[in-house]
Amino acid sequence: MRHPPTLEAVAEAAGVSRATVSRVVNGSPRVRGEVVEAVQKAIAELGYVPNRAARSLASSRTHSIALLVPEEVSRFFGDPYFASFTTGLDRRLAASEYVLNLVVARDDPDRKAVRYVRGGNVDGAIVVSHHSGHEFLAQLEGVVPIVFGGRPEAGISAEPYFVDVDNVAGGRLATEHLLGLGRRRIATIAGPVDMTASMDRLAGFRAAMDDAGLPSTAIDYGNFTAPGAAAAMRRLLEEQPDLDGLFVASDLMATGALRVLAARGIRVPDDIAIVGYDDSPAATWGEIGLTTVSQPSELMGATTVDVLLRLLGGDPDVPHANIVPTELIIRESA
Amino acid sequence: MRHPPTLEAVAEAAGVSRATVSRVVNGSPRVRGEVVEAVQKAIAELGYVPNRAARSLASSRTHSIALLVPEEVSRFFGDPYFASFTTGLDRRLAASEYVLNLVVARDDPDRKAVRYVRGGNVDGAIVVSHHSGHEFLAQLEGVVPIVFGGRPEAGISAEPYFVDVDNVAGGRLATEHLLGLGRRRIATIAGPVDMTASMDRLAGFRAAMDDAGLPSTAIDYGNFTAPGAAAAMRRLLEEQPDLDGLFVASDLMATGALRVLAARGIRVPDDIAIVGYDDSPAATWGEIGLTTVSQPSELMGATTVDVLLRLLGGDPDVPHANIVPTELIIRESA
């Protein structure tokens, strides 16, 4: 592990001062053309790469941002939403000077994540999760700019920057589609009660049912997991066997519900029409394509980066709430 | 974004020198007890967190390692192997002082990944991928210690450190399971002859048969594809119609073999017991679950970290080849 070349070495090789080399490296316009060339030649020959720690120490900017994911690693990987979100984020980030540091930690016992951010490792952070109540995030308040993928629970941040879809509108959209198909005995499988996204979708469901003059009583909860949704589906069928419509708050949960229906010989969409949420890959895993509300998660990831970069760029009027549109993707299930 | 407290501030608050504070922070044994307490109190009160850039610059250690994944982001997330590998890796790393920097880049046009590592951002790197031929990795040679998850293709690294499964043991494991079921007329469908993984599995098969005093003559090759395996299956049945056991060197090939058996009305496992390899999703595609040899990917991730940490710790005799055991996943086919 030999010693890498420093600015000093490049300067010597090019016959200029360190300051000039630094200017060339940072693309300063006021350096004479031939000097630039000479320096770049020296850089190439020596294989010089700026030392990030030194650069960061001197400029107090790290050129890296953290993606904080307060989830289990397995959960992070298992959920297509995160995959898609991260893809959009990564793509957008690739076009910038920044690099991404992924910090996945469900709980943060040693406060490693907090120490990481507070230790000046990153210029900003993006937080994505389906959960809330991670009060350790409060420790990051005011340290660096933070943008949330999905509106955070109140209490985590006073006036957060976030990117989100209009989940109430999404829930309404799904439900109205079912109503438009003539379904009247419609149930919903919601996500966790401690998550705004989940609760907003439920609110949209209720609003649509109210508007149609129908009772929105068939409600159960699936915790955003397939097994959880399967259990919810069983309970719903027990209470109301003659359901003809179902809105499930995530596609992953929908797969769980579909499995239960298939096992009982209940046909989709003939007997029960189903609308999911997310337009994740899970929507097309099964025999029949799932009609679903599309969360443009890739766009959300990209937008989150945009917002953060504007913040880092010192843009004075970045909006706190950044809402991206949802749309209904119609397939076979409804 | 206020100015975070520095060592200096802590030193002043505790009435000692910076050097002493540094010692306390780094757990040096030779500091008087009461002084330690005073310093820790000051640290807590000020909410001091060491600045990583400065620390890294001074000590030339970053306490972070990179996970380099030369794949598409979507591929990285979609593949259960990576998910599981990363889970094991992350768990092991959580117990250490290190943090993980994820760098996913299929191609590296701007050499961002290379620059990142060469820029002194990490103390070491772990590389996982299904692909080979990523010559950009050669640029990292000698910069920091690197450990590969899975033996890298020759040419990427002269004498690489890597973690891999023991394919010979895997082939043996599968075959011995068949023998343990009382099967005696056992055939195998191997992979390509020019792949070590494939040949090692075959060697394991032969060794197990030898040990059992049985002839290992029923051998054919399926090129790791389902059609190839189907053809091999037909040839094997032609030569020896009374087979009662079969070891197929990949689950994908097993699906091809199973199709042939089904077409001929040969029952699995009643007539022929089958063991596959990989524990891939293909193992559960069919009607009957495939008993298969699984790569303990989570263990591999953890082991990769272990190896790297030993390297970083200056351990003089870390083995280059680190082989982890395989395990048998028993389902219905054998």
Place this chain on the structure above:
DNA sequence: TTGTATGCGTTATCAG
């Protein structure tokens, strides 16, 4: 346009 000098926050090497 270029060079000089200083400081960024820590660690590490000396003395004491």
Place this chain on the structure above:
DNA sequence: CTGATAACGCATACAA
């Protein structure tokens, strides 16, 4: 056991 003090590699006011 503790305190000065010199690096660490780079960016950047300030001079020239």
